[in-house]
Amino acid sequence: MSALKDLQNLIQDKYGLDATALGPHTSMRASGVDSLALVEFLFDVEERYGISIPDNNPDLDTLAELAVIVDKLRAAQTAAAG
Amino acid sequence: MNEVVVSGLGVVSPHGDDAQAMFDAVMRGESAVQAVFPDLACPAAAATVAFDERRWFTKLQLPGVDRVSQLAVAAADLAVRDAGGLTDVDHERVGVYVGCGMGGATALESAYRAGGRVPPLTIPAFMPNAPAAHVAMRLGVKGPVITYSVACASSAVAIAEAAKALRCGEIDVAIAGGSEALIVPGVVLAWQAMMTLASFAPGEAAHACRPFASDRSGFVLGEGAAFLVLETAGRARARGARVYAQLAGWGLSCDATHLTKPDAGGQQRALRAALRQAGLQPADVGYCNAHGTATKIGDVVEADALRGVWGEAAGDLQVSSTKALHGHLLGGAGALEAVITVLALHRRQLPPNANCANPDPAMGLNLVPQAGASAPQLQAAISSSFAFGGTNATLLFARC
Numbered sequence: 001m002s003a004l005k006d007l008q009n010l011i012q013d014k015y016g017l018d019a020t021a022l023g024p025h026t027s028m029r030a031s032g033v034d035s036l037a038l039v040e041f042l043f044d045v046e047e048r049y050g051i052s053i054p055d056n057n058p059d060l061d062t063l064a065e066l067a068v069i070v071d072k073l074r075a076a077q078t079a080a081a082g
Numbered sequence: 083m084n085e086v087v088v089s090g091l092g093v094v095s096p097h098g099d100d101a102q103a104m105f106d107a108v109m110r111g112e113s114a115v116q117a118v119f120p121d122l123a124c125p126a127a128a129a130t131v132a133f134d135e136r137r138w139f140t141k142l143q144l145p146g147v148d149r150v151s152q153l154a155v156a157a158a159d160l161a162v163r164d165a166g167g168l169t170d171v172d173h174e175r176v177g178v179y180v181g182c183g184m185g186g187a188t189a190l191e192s193a194y195r196a197g198g199r200v201p202p203l204t205i206p207a208f209m210p211n212a213p214a215a216h217v218a219m220r221l222g223v224k225g226p227v228i229t230y231s232v233a234c235a236s237s238a239v240a241i242a243e244a245a246k247a248l249r250c251g252e253i254d255v256a257i258a259g260g261s262e263a264l265i266v267p268g269v270v271l272a273w274q275a276m277m278t279l280a281s282f283a284p285g286e287a288a289h290a291c292r293p294f295a296s297d298r299s300g301f302v303l304g305e306g307a308a309f310l311v312l313e314t315a316g317r318a319r320a321r322g323a324r325v326y327a328q329l330a331g332w333g334l335s336c337d338a339t340h341l342t343k344p345d346a347g348g349q350q351r352a353l354r355a356a357l358r359q360a361g362l363q364p365a366d367v368g369y370c371n372a373h374g375t376a377t378k379i380g381d382v383v384e385a386d387a388l389r390g391v392w393g394e395a396a397g398d399l400q401v402s403s404t405k406a407l408h409g410h411l412l413g414g415a416g417a418l419e420a421v422i423t424v425l426a427l428h429r430r431q432l433p434p435n436a437n438c439a440n441p442d443p444a445m446g447l448n449l450v451p452q453a454g455a456s457a458p459q460l461q462a463a464i465s466s467s468f469a470f471g472g473t474n475a476t477l478l479f480a481r482c
Contacts, residue, residue: 015140032142039202041144047199 002072006082007045011063014041024064042066049074084087085246087318087482088326090165090311091421092259094157096304096408102163105425108433108437109454111209113288115302119267124274127287128265129304129409146203147216148186150307154213154261155220157307158356161257162221165311166323168255177226177253178218179244181237181260183271183413185210189267190233211260213307213332225253231413234373235253235310236260238416238477244312254317259417273303278377291410292437293374293403293444304409308417310424315482326428330462330480331360337472344380344468349387351468352474357391360478362462365395367478369432369450369463371423374403375410380424384468385445400457402435416467420477423465427479430457 003071004024012018020055025031038060042053045066060066076080096114097104107114114129129152130300137157139147149156158178162168168176190206193200206212218227226247230240237260244258273279274437282290292298316323333355337348357364373384389396404422409417426432435449461482469475 014141036203036206037142037145043199082376 002067003070005061007063007067007070010044010048011041014044022063025062027061028063029061045070051077083249084251084317086248086312086329087315088310088329088424088479089123089313089318089323090157090161091304091326091424092157092161093163093308093418093421094131094133094153095306095308095418096131099160101157101421101425105422105429107423108404108407109431111407111434111436111452111454113436114252115288115290115409117287118265119270120269125231125282125284126274127280127282127290127302128271130265131306136239146206148189148207148212148263150182150186150261150263151213151216153263153305153307154180155216157259158217158257158309159220159259161259161309161311163407168221170266170321171255173222175225175254175350177244177247177256178214178223179228179230179240179256179258179412180214180217181230181232181240181416182210182213183233183236183262184233186212187264187266187269191268195267216227217257221257223257232473233469233471234410234412235414235467235473235475236416238420238443238465238467238475239312239334239422239473240415241477242334242475245329245332248252248312248314254314256312258311258312260414261307262412262414263305264412265303265305270303271301279303280376289437291376291406293372293376293406294385294435294442294447294449295438296440298376298378298381299441300377301405303408304411306411306414306418307410308414308421310417310420312418325482327424327479328482329477330362331356331358331478333359333476335474337474339472341472342470344383344473346383346386346390348473349384349466349468350391352476353391353464354385355463356476356478360480363476364392365398367462367464368398368400368457368460369418369423369426370401371400371401371426371465372403373468374405374467376403376405381442382444384466385447396446397448399448400450400455402433402434402445406436416465416475419465419467423463424479425464427460427481430460432457437469
């Protein structure tokens, strides 16, 4: 199951950005999530899922893109555990 | 040389965020000190700020912004509003001068206590110049934005340095003050280890700090931020600004003798320098908001310094340490006490030297009584801040 909905809830709780303010394909930067806010959000996402998001996604700018990364990492996590 | 005047005041203090109401509370002798962190082995007291960061920041603005910076942004904003805004000045000709002793203590404490991964913005949240940077970003200030970390004299030094820049024409407006927010268990434990904090019986925290009293036992920590808007007298006149006072003189000196032990000679050099710059005699100054930390040695040395400079006029100098009521804001102390001194001068009311039912006779000072005092003839007042490290700072304000 995609983490997208969970990520939407997380960013709404952390920064007050609900789905109308920040859709899955809306630019986070354009919505006021600057580089520092993004770093802190990604840290929270890592803590929540127990994953480490590789530092090789400089263009990451939407929740949908982030959800793809998180889903892959979680799938790998599950596979490793299995 | 330009004259420097005070045209705006802003505080986020243990007595609230309205400067006039804060002064009223101090005049009434209301203590903002209370017991904190009951889990600590040794009882602790502090004066903390009831601060709702949502009034000043959206959630999106808060990543990496420690409490010390939040308080600074709010107090600076209030000071600028009080001065009528910054709309009629080139923002490259505005400076921000901030005293901060420690920096983002909450961020550092949280990092230590995280128990695992350290939050990624701990460093920008902790760095001592963060409050100044956040004030500059909030107000769009593009001139000099400088932080002074001189322990307990930090913000008095910042105000003096701002005044110098105005005096020599480097800037037209300064937002000068300080911020400190270190009431976290780790820092309180460190101060307890230093053996300078007041001891108190259960239920007696509010009266724990007793400056210049026979039964004094040290200070209590406080947190908060305070800022003054300083500008040249010419600019203030031209725009019809309400002016609280003139910053007529300031004196900076260093004991150069001991890291933590105060020295009357060093303090006297700061006091005399402030008088000299203002062109005033001791008898011209009617009120001293003392450093007055209520430590056994500190109060004696400060009293010696004052008597040494004021001489025969010492009896006419009324003295109080308001730290008894708002705690010791350390890097923010000089700024909050400067605001109190300016308002004392402006309103000609002297805040009490509270919690001093038994004045130490060895002091030889004319302490402001518990009920406070009116001072209808008051023309000038000083605020002193003496720091660990030996730096002494005295600000001298005069009525316009």
